[in-house]
Amino acid sequence: xxxxxxxxxxxxxxxxxxxxxxxxxxxxxxxxxxxxxxxxxxxxxxxxxxxxxxxxxxxxxxxxxxxxxxxxxxxxxxxxxxxxxxxxxxxxxxxxxxxxxxxxxxxxxxxxxxxx
Amino acid sequence: xxxxxxxxxxxxxxxxxxxxxxxxxxxxxxxxxxxxxxxxxxxxxxxxxxxxxxxxxxxxxxxxxxxxxxxxxxxxxxxxxxxxxxxxxxxxxxxxxxxxxxxxxxxxxxxxxxxxxxxxxxxxxxxxxxxxxxxxxxxxxxxxxxxxxxxxxxxxxxxxxxxxxxxxxxxxxxxxxxxxxxxxxxxxxxxxxxxxxxxxxxxxxxxxxxxxxxxxxxxxxxx
Numbered sequence: 389x390x391x392x393x394x395x396x397x398x399x400x401x402x403x404x405x406x407x408x409x410x411x412x413x414x415x416x417x418x419x420x421x422x423x424x425x426x427x428x429x430x431x432x433x434x435x436x437x438x439x440x441x442x443x444x445x446x447x448x449x450x451x452x453x454x455x456x457x458x459x460x461x462x463x464x465x466x467x468x469x470x471x472x473x474x475x476x477x478x479x480x481x482x483x484x485x486x487x488x489x490x491x492x493x494x495x496x497x498x499x500x501x502x503x504x
Numbered sequence: 505x506x507x508x509x510x511x512x513x514x515x516x517x518x519x520x521x522x523x524x525x526x527x528x529x530x531x532x533x534x535x536x537x538x539x540x541x542x543x544x545x546x547x548x549x550x551x552x553x554x555x556x557x558x559x560x561x562x563x564x565x566x567x568x569x570x571x572x573x574x575x576x577x578x579x580x581x582x583x584x585x586x587x588x589x590x591x592x593x594x595x596x597x598x599x600x601x602x603x604x605x606x607x608x609x610x611x612x613x614x615x616x617x618x619x620x621x622x623x624x625x626x627x628x629x630x631x632x633x634x635x636x637x638x639x640x641x642x643x644x645x646x647x648x649x650x651x652x653x654x655x656x657x658x659x660x661x662x663x664x665x666x667x668x669x670x671x672x673x674x675x676x677x678x679x680x681x682x683x684x685x686x687x688x689x690x691x692x693x694x695x696x697x698x699x700x701x702x703x704x705x706x707x708x709x710x711x712x713x714x715x716x717x718x719x720x721x722x723x724x725x726x727x
Contacts, residue, residue, distance in 0.1 A: 389558050412559065418549045419590070419626045423656070432590070434547070473558065481558050488693045489555035496559065503560075504588060 389471040389483060392453050397472050400480045401445035401455065404497050411438040412496040413464060437501050440464060452484055455495055466495040506535045510613035510649070511579075512604055512636045514542035514592055514628035516570035517687040522654060523617065524577055524683040525673025526719045531578030532676065538581040538611050540604065541570060542632050545690075547589035553693035565689055573686035576679060583607060592631035600635035605642055613649045616640060620653030620722055623660050633724075641727045652721035660722075667720035674717040681716075 414434035421427040442457035442464065457464040468484035475481055477498070484493040496502070509530050513519050519527060519539055530537055544563035551557040557565050567584070574582050585603055592600065608616070618636040619629035633653065640648050655664060673680055684691050702709040 389555070414547075414559070416547070416549055423625045423658070432547075434590075471555075471558075475560060479560070481560060483558055485551060485555050489551050489553035490549045490693070491551055491555075491559065492549075494559045503563075 389473040389481065389485075392447075392451065392470060392472045392482070394447055394453065397447045397453075397455075397480075397482065400472075400474055401447065401457075401497075404480065404499075405442060405445060407499065408439055408441055410498045410501050411440050411464065412436050412494060412498075412502050413438070413466060414494045415466075415468075415492065417492070418490065436504070455482060464495070466493055468493045469495065505533060506530060507614040508611050509535055509537045510607060510611055510616045511537060511539045512542075512616065512618040512632060513540075514587075514626075514632045515545040515548070515589065516541055516566040517545065517573070517684075517690045518619075518629070519570075519577075519579075520573050520680070520683040520687055522719055524573070524680040525676050525717070526617075526671045526721075527577050527579065528676035528679040528683070529671065529673060536581065536611075537577075537579045538583065538607060538613070539574065539579050540583045540585065540607055542585045542592055543587050543589040543628065544584070545589050548690060550690045550693060552689045553696060557689050562689065566687075569687045569689060573683040576682040576686055581611070590628060592628045592635075595631070597631070597635055597638060600632065601638040601642070604632075604636050604639035608639055608643070608649070615652065616649045617652045617654070617721070618724075620655035620660070620664070620724060623653070623655035623657040623664070625656040629656065637724060637726060648726060651724040651726065653724040654721060664722050668723040669721040671719045671721075672717060673719055677717060 416432035417427050419430055421430040440459055442459045444458040448454045453469045454467045469482045470484050473481045479498040482495045483491050486492055511519055545566045546563045619633040621633040624630040
């Protein structure tokens with residue numbers, strides 16, 4: 389993964405438009421956030437292999453970036469994205485990593501299911 | 505001397521932080537150690553510093569890190585359940601216990617190590633600790649191994665009292681640190697922070713050194 393190239397990510401998102409895609413979407417402040425008093429509570433949500441289809445997908449911001457995917461009757465949204473990669477399996481991986489190298493948010497799209 | 509030690513933790517690295525010295529002492533004494541690792545730590549937040557992993561490469565890297573740590577510690581029997589990180593509490597607890605019971609019956613341990621139930625902080629720690637206790641409780645009373653629990657909660661000593669066992673692991677400290685370093689994606693940022701703080705804070709250095717050379721365990725009551 390490397391720092392987001394906004395135009396390249398925009399083109400990558402567009403490759404998934406109109407197709408049935410598998411989504412991994414996640415945000416977390418870590419299972420020990422409350423234990424280490426970094427935060428009042430540990431917060432995490434994720435969906436792995438949600439199946440979605442979107443008609444318009446856009447990356448916005450000057451870094452960290454936001455991505456919004458406009459679905460038929462809904463939205464997929466992520467904020468705080470810093471890094472990206474198209475991996476060897478053609479999946480688009482977007483992540484927000486903090487200065488300690490920790491992942492805070494991830495949005496990933498694939499035409500095949502993500503491994504469990 | 506223990507006959508066989510069975511170690512049951514949900515994430516790669518759980519066996520190393522706070523326990524690697526004790527495991528190194530067992531293997532050095534010739535006691536076979538079997539490690540059940542419940543997940544591949546797929547949802548870990550640490551990706552290395554600077555980060556070298558991503559959400560999709562992390563499980564592959566962490567499996568290798570765990571195998572490397574086992575090599576360092578002399579653990580030759582590693583069982584991966586390959587369940588999904590953060591989901592153990594949602595699995596059927598009887599099925600989780602079945603996984604542990606099967607290995608208990610196979611290796612016949614005199615000692616089982618896991619997290620202390622309800623004191624694990626991470627829900628996976630609590631779920632697998634409870635499953636382990638459930639598995640041990642299925643055995644006839646006179647055949648049950650002792651269960652060492654590791655609490656993570658800040659108030660463990662207040663609630664549970666003093667530890668039942670405190671191992672001085674200073675003789676195997678290098679091995680312990682080697683195991684922790686093997687979990688590079690998870691330990692790199694932490695070790696860097698500790699190193700920096702030790703350079704400027706002698707009091708912290710002393711406390712931390714003591715913390716690293718002593719490993720405490722609480723015997724978990726069964727049923």
